[in-house]
Amino acid sequence: MTDNLLDRVAALVAVESPTGDLEALAAAAEAVRALLAPLGGRLREHPGEMGTHLVLELDGHGSDSAPVLLVGHYDTVWPVGTLQRMPWTVADGVARGPGGYDMKSGLVVAAAALSDVLASGRPHPPVRLVVVADEEVGSPTSTPLLRSLAEGARAALGFESPHPGGPLKRGRHGSTRLRLRVGGRSAHAALDPGSGISAVDELVDQLVRLRALVDRPGVLCNVGSLTAPGRTNVVTDAAEAEIGLRFADPAVEQEVMAAVRAMAPVRAGARLEVEVLSSRPAWVPAGSDELLTTALRVAAVLGVELDPAPAAGGADTNTTGSLGVPTLDGLGPWGAGAHAEHEQFEVAALEQRRRLVAELLLALA
Incomplete structure (x- = not known):
């Protein structure tokens, strides 16, 4: 059999x-x-x-x-x-x-x-x-x-x-997949860097902020991918990351996700979109x-x-x-x-x- x-x-x-x-x-x-x-x-x-x-x-x-x-x-x-x-x-x-x-x-x-x-x-x-x-x-x-x-x-x-x-x-555990998508403004990285808004720098800062938000017991955070097509002599105007979050406690899950959805750009003129790709409650x-x-x-x-x-x-x-x-x-x-x-x-x-x-x-x- x-x-x-x-x-x-x-x-x-x-x-x-x-x-x-x-x-x-x-x-x-x-x-x-x-x-x-x-x-x-x-x-x-x-x-x-x-x-x-x-x-x-x-x-x-x-x-x-x-x-x-x-x-x-x-x-x-x-x-x-x-x-x-x-x-x-x-x-x-x-x-x-x-x-x-x-x-x-x-x-x-x-x-x-x-x-x-x-x-x-x-x-x-x-x-x-x-x-x-x-x-x-x-x-x-x-x-x-x-x-x-x-x-x-x-x-x-x-x-x-x-x-x-x-x-x-x-x-x-609860399981949520989300994407942080950042928009900036391109410029020549040497001749006119001040007029640009680096989407890469903005994304890095947002990931640091995210780490602080999830730094509590029963929460796991994994950055699964980073994407920023560009050149070293150009201030990059787009970048994104896909992130996996795990939550042991439903109340903590709701609190963290509310804070994540409320995240705002650090740099003037930058754009930030938080997209929840999928979410399973604890x-x-x-x-x-x-x-x-x-x-x-x-x-x-x-x-x-x-x-x-x-x-x-x-x-x-x-x-x-x-x-x-x-x-x-x-x-x-x-x-x-x-x-x-x-x-x-x-x-x-x-x-x-x-x-x-x-x-x-x-x-x-």
């Missing part, structure tokens, strides 16, 4: 799907459709400017409970051609390949678990499975869809990778809920340790969790190397996760 699951992961990994590459994503969406087609149900497409998001709806059986939302994505951080230097391999119980760990193996687990649930003939709740195309850049086009699907949901299950070794994720779970209680009970029967704990990384479960929907994430196989050259997952985890998810869905009936 594990070989069959590995074949399904291999089929998805073979179709490279970097975020933003619409041609590649279209082919990958077709591969996801093929994975989900045997489940039946109603498969709807939601085209967007960053790719097509897929939603599968399955009716419940012998249960009048609210639906359970399953959450995943098929985009990856790897450009087309990565397979040539990072080929799909399986050796010594470990599978390797770009996007296999994050998170195409998780999609296979979700589909396999749903197949088991449907074949069991036992009561189960209705299911909504959403697979989005833009998660790796913060889900800017799919978040409204996620929010609508979360309405009325009894619980949400995320199929991202777990903590090392398999513990689930319950709680996530997910801070309340105490115990029915989903957690049920998951722990199922895991105990299966002899599985869940040990749910918060995660620093952001994902689409930020959205469901922040809306108050009981949520668990990390139901994909455990492994290592998300977004890294050594990306890999443990083959044995496929079957364990499949059984865990299937039994959890049945228990939620």
Whole structure:
């Protein structure tokens, strides 16, 4: 049975799907459709400017409970051609390949678990499975869809990778991507520097100010890119930076983002634009809920340790969790190397996760 699951992961990994590459994503969406087609149900497409998001709806059986939302994505951080230097391999119980760990193996687990649930003939709740195309850049086009699907949901299950070794994720830092765009005025850097306004100097000062704004516990700041096309003999009139922010506390998140949006130019005549590219609110779970209680009970029967704990990384479960929907994430196989050259997952985890998810869905009936 594990070989069959590995074949399904291999089929998805073979179709490279970097975020933003619409041609590649279209082919990958077709591969996801093929994975989900045997489940039946109603498969709807939601085209967007960053790719097509897929939603599968399955009716419940012998249960009048609210639906359970399953959450995943098929985009990856790897450009087309990565397979040539990072080929799909399986050796010594470990599978390797770009996007296999994050998170195409998780999609296979979700589909396999749903197949088991449907074949069991036992009561189960209705299911909504959403697979989005833009998660790796913060889900800017799919978040409204996620929010609508979360309405009325009894619980949400995320199929991202777990903590090392398999513990689930319950709680996530907020994650915001923003762009600082600065406009200045060009001039000759030697003959008439005083008439220019350096966008580069302005951007550097703004980044220093940003560092001061986020210098507090529970906030992470990473400047991911700097762009300033120009020449050394010309005062540059344009510059921008893309920045990632992480927040452990929703109140701090709101306070910092209000201050960031209020940032103003340092230099007279300079222009500053703060653009929020994507934003996922912090997910801070309340105490115990029915989903957690049920998951722990199922895991105990299966002899599985869940040990749910918060995660620093952001994902689409930020959205469901922040809306108050009981949520668990990390139901994909455990492994290592998300977004890294050594990306890999443990083959044995496929079957364990499949059984865990299937039994959890049945228990939620």
